[in-house]
Amino acid sequence: MDVLRPTLIRIGERVYRKNVVQEQTYQHEEEDFCAVGPGDCSDDPCDAFVVEETEKGIQCRVEVPSPLYKYIIGKKGETKKRLETETRTSISIPKPGVEGEIVITGQHRSGVISARTRVDVLLDSFRKKQPFTHFLSFALNQPTIQEKFLQFKEEVLEKCSKDHGVSSSLFQNPAKLHLTLGTLVLLNEQEIQKACDLLQRCKEDFVDQIAGGKPLTVEVAGVEYMNDDPAMIDVLYAKVHMKDGSDRLQVIADQLVERFIASGLMLKEWDRVKLHATVMNTLFRKDPSAEERSNPVPGKSSFKERESFNGRNILKLFEDFYFGEVELDSVRLSQRFSSDASGYYATLGQLTFS
Numbered sequence: 001m002d003v004l005r006p007t008l009i010r011i012g013e014r015v016y017r018k019n020v021v022q023e024q025t026y027q028h029e030e031e032d033f034c035a036v037g038p039g040d041c042s043d044d045p046c047d048a049f050v051v052e053e054t055e056k057g058i059q060c061r062v063e064v065p066s067p068l069y070k071y072i073i074g075k076k077g078e079t080k081k082r083l084e085t086e087t088r089t090s091i092s093i094p095k096p097g098v099e100g101e102i103v104i105t106g107q108h109r110s111g112v113i114s115a116r117t118r119v120d121v122l123l124d125s126f127r128k129k130q131p132f133t134h135f136l137s138f139a140l141n142q143p144t145i146q147e148k149f150l151q152f153k154e155e156v157l158e159k160c161s162k163d164h165g166v167s168s169s170l171f172q173n174p175a176k177l178h179l180t181l182g183t184l185v186l187l188n189e190q191e192i193q194k195a196c197d198l199l200q201r202c203k204e205d206f207v208d209q210i211a212g213g214k215p216l217t218v219e220v221a222g223v224e225y226m227n228d229d230p231a232m233i234d235v236l237y238a239k240v241h242m243k244d245g246s247d248r249l250q251v252i253a254d255q256l257v258e259r260f261i262a263s264g265l266m267l268k269e270w271d272r273v274k275l276h277a278t279v280m281n282t283l284f285r286k287d288p289s290a291e292e293r294s295n296p297v298p299g300k301s302s303f304k305e306r307e308s309f310n311g312r313n314i315l316k317l318f319e320d321f322y323f324g325e326v327e328l329d330s331v332r333l334s335q336r337f338s339s340d341a342s343g344y345y346a347t348l349g350q351l352t353f354s
């Protein structure tokens with residue numbers, strides 16, 4: 001690595017410089033980072049964290065979802081011990097399954113700040129590897145859309161079932177048709193509530209103005225595929241556009257995702273939201289409840305296990321298939337692998353347009 005151009009990692013509003021450490025590393029052990037920001041903190045303590053003086057010494061508290069405790073503890077407690085030894089601090093972690101705060105205590109402010117910085121970087125690294133738990137969505141399961149989707153499925157199977165890989169198992173559950181805006185990893189009730197609160201702030205800050213307090217009328221028409229070869233398709237989706245020809249739906253989607261990325265609740269994957277409604281997905285072949293993530297979890301890619309299908313005839317025969325017109329009146333915080341009374345994903349929070 002060029003020491004004059006080190007790798008930089010951004011977490012929230014802070015930027016960290018990744019240093020090369022010439023020593024043996026172990027699985028589940030954190031990488032060594034040095035925090036940098038508007039001013040280099042190598043000589044003076046940073047003021048980015050809230051620390052307090054107590055009878056036990058300098059303390060800093062950080063809220064951490066219980067599923068991530070194990071990454072701070074490490075195998076046989078090795079990661080925690082190393083952090084404590086190298087920063088001369090004591091790190092108190094709640095019992096497994098108990099939501100609470102990790103408390104870092106030390107006699108020197110610089111050591112406590114260093115430990116907190118390394119805990120943050122470690123948690124951010126492992127959070128990125130977690131499978132997503134929730135997503136922002138527009139529901140497209142209105143009766144008229146479902147009816148046209150079932151017609152599409154019937155006609156595709158009638159005319160293209162002999163094409164390689166095409167089968168009824170590839171089709172989306174009509175009750176769960178939706179537009180995905182972005183995926184989230186929410187690991188406890190506090191994080192879910194934070195996402196719900198942010199949705200309401202987005203409504204007040206910009207959605208009401210863009211939507212004008214009315215539902216957005218959209219048309220679902222035409223199909224397109226995700227990859228480069230129409231003979232080897234994994235995801236086929238229906239295209240969506242505003243009936244009035246405006247870009248208001250795209251603007252709302254992009255601004256919502258930008259706001260969630262800035263809050264740290266969502267990772268940036270693309271410059272713009274790809275508005276699409278999945279109608280066929282090879283993941284459904286083995287798991288009807290599967291959900292596609294645009295950026296698969298590292299080391300857990302399912303693409304090797306997928307059997308693509310030849311979609312040339314489908315694209316030729318159904319390129320302009322009309323699924324219908326629908327009014328979108330809310331953005332939902334949807335829970336993965338769940339269902340409500342209507343068959344759609346369980347909604348934990350929502351932003352309404354009217």
